[in-house]
Amino acid sequence: MAQMTDEIIPNDFPELKSLLMDRDPLCAISAKEAFALYERNWRFVDVRKLTEHEAQLVRELATVYGHGVVLV
Numbered sequence: 001m002a003q004m005t006d007e008i009i010p011n012d013f014p015e016l017k018s019l020l021m022d023r024d025p026l027c028a029i030s031a032k033e034a035f036a037l038y039e040r041n042w043r044f045v046d047v048r049k050l051t052e053h054e055a056q057l058v059r060e061l062a063t064v065y066g067h068g069v070v071l072v
Contacts, residue, residue, distance in 0.1 A: 008034045013054040015045045035061040 007028035010017045016034060017025045019041045029037075038045065038058055050058070062068055 006031055008057070010034070013051075013057060015050055015054055016057075019044060031061060032065055035065040039066070 008016070008031055009026065009028050010020055010023075011025040016037065019037045023029075034057075038061065
């Protein structure tokens with residue numbers, strides 16, 4: 001696994017971008033916040049639309065912040 005950054009630009013990840021309600025997707029958010037957004041709103045994520053890059057991000061976030069598990 002590559003070194004994960006502490007900040008994530010939601011605009012780089014289409015499904016994460018879609019979870020932002022009233023925030024600028026070009027503004028960085030913390031990796032921990034990104035994981036919380038995915039976890040809290042997973043029912044709105046279209047897993048068929050996850051790019052490999054975004055799927056890898058979700059796996060890395062789950063490893064770091066979810067002890068290997070995404071609670072969905």
